[in-house]
Amino acid sequence: MGEISTIHYLVVxxxxxxxxxxxxxxxxxxxxxxxxxxxxxxxxxxxxxxxxRMHGQLPGQVFSIFIITDAAAEAAVGLGILIAFFRNKExxxxxxxxxxxx
Amino acid sequence: xxxxVLFIIFAVVCVAAAxxxxxxxxxxNSALSLIxxxxxxxxxxxxxxxxxxxxxxxxxxxxxxxxxxxxTIMLLNAGEEELSKSSRVAIVFGVPAVxxxxxxxxxxxxxxxxxxxxxxxxxxxKEIGRxxxxxxxxxxxxxxxxxxIAIMGAVVLARREER
Numbered sequence: 001m002g003e004i005s006t007i008h009y010l011v012v013x014x015x016x017x018x019x020x021x022x023x024x025x026x027x028x029x030x031x032x033x034x035x036x037x038x039x040x041x042x043x044x045x046x047x048x049x050x051x052x053r054m055h056g057q058l059p060g061q062v063f064s065i066f067i068i069t070d071a072a073a074e075a076a077v078g079l080g081i082l083i084a085f086f087r088n089k090e091x092x093x094x095x096x097x098x099x100x101x102x
Numbered sequence: 103x104x105x106x107v108l109f110i111i112f113a114v115v116c117v118a119a120a121x122x123x124x125x126x127x128x129x130x131n132s133a134l135s136l137i138x139x140x141x142x143x144x145x146x147x148x149x150x151x152x153x154x155x156x157x158x159x160x161x162x163x164x165x166x167x168x169x170x171x172x173x174t175i176m177l178l179n180a181g182e183e184e185l186s187k188s189s190r191v192a193i194v195f196g197v198p199a200v201x202x203x204x205x206x207x208x209x210x211x212x213x214x215x216x217x218x219x220x221x222x223x224x225x226x227x228k229e230i231g232r233x234x235x236x237x238x239x240x241x242x243x244x245x246x247x248x249x250x251i252a253i254m255g256a257v258v259l260a261r262r263e264e265r
Binding site for chain 1: 109116123124129136140143151152154155162163167171177192193196197201207208212225234245252256258259262
C-alpha cells in the first residue's frame with residue numbers, strides 16, 4: 001500500500017459517486033434518491049478537498065463549502081416538493097410520479 | 103503510518119456505510135447510514151488538513167441536512183419500499199457495470215497520476231475566512247441570496263393550499 005496519496009482519496013470518491021449513482025437509478029423511494037444525490041455531492045467534495053491538498057491551494061476548500069451550501073438548499077427544496085407531492089398523491093414512490101409523462 | 107491506518111479505517115467505514123444505505127429497505131436505516139458516511143468523510147477531511155471543511159461537514163450535513171431528512175421520513179411515515187420490475191433490471195445490469203467502472207477508474211487513476219504526493223498545509227477557519235470574504239466575496243453573497251430563495255421555496259411548497 002505504501003504512503004497514502006491523492007489517488008487513494010480519488011478512488012474512495014469514485015466509489016462513493018458510483019454507489020450514489022446506483023441509488024439514484026435503482027431505488028424507487030424519493031427520500032432515498034435524495035440521499036443518494038447527497039452522496040454524489042459528497043464524493044465531489046472529497047475530490048475537491050483532495051486536489052486542494054495536492055496543489056496546496058485553498059480555493060478548492062472554499063468551493064466545497066459552496067457545494068455544501070448548495071446541497072442544503074437542494075435538500076430543503078427537494079423535501080418541500082416531496083411533502084407537497086405526498087399531500088396530493090399519498091405516495092413517495094418515484095414510479096408513481098408520472099403527471100408529466102404521456 | 104498513522105495517516106495510512108486512519109485513512110484505511112475511515113475509507114472502509116465510509117464506503118461500507120454507503121453500501122448499507124442502499125441495502126437497507128427502511129428509509130430511517132438509510133438515513134442513519136448516511137450520517138455514518140458524513141462523519142467518516144469529515145474525518146477524511148481532517149486527514150487532508152481541511153479543518154474548517156470538516157467542521158462544516160459535521161454541522162451542516164450531519165446536523166442540519168440529516169435532521170431535515172429524518173424529520174421528513176417521520177412526517178411521511180414512509181414504510182419499506184417494494185422493488186418494481188424495472189428497478190430489478192437496473193440492479194441486475196447496473197451494479198456489475200458500476201463495479202467495473204469503479205475498478206477501471208481506480209486502475210486508470212493509479213497508473214495515470216502516479217504518486218501525486220499529498221502536500222502539507224492546513225485549511226483553518228482563518229485562511230478560509232480570509233479567502234471567502236476577500237477573493238470570493240461576490241459568490242458568497244450570491245449564495246446567501248440562493249439560500250434565501252431556497253427557504254422561501256421550501257415554505258411555499260410545503261404550505262397547505264387555502265381553499
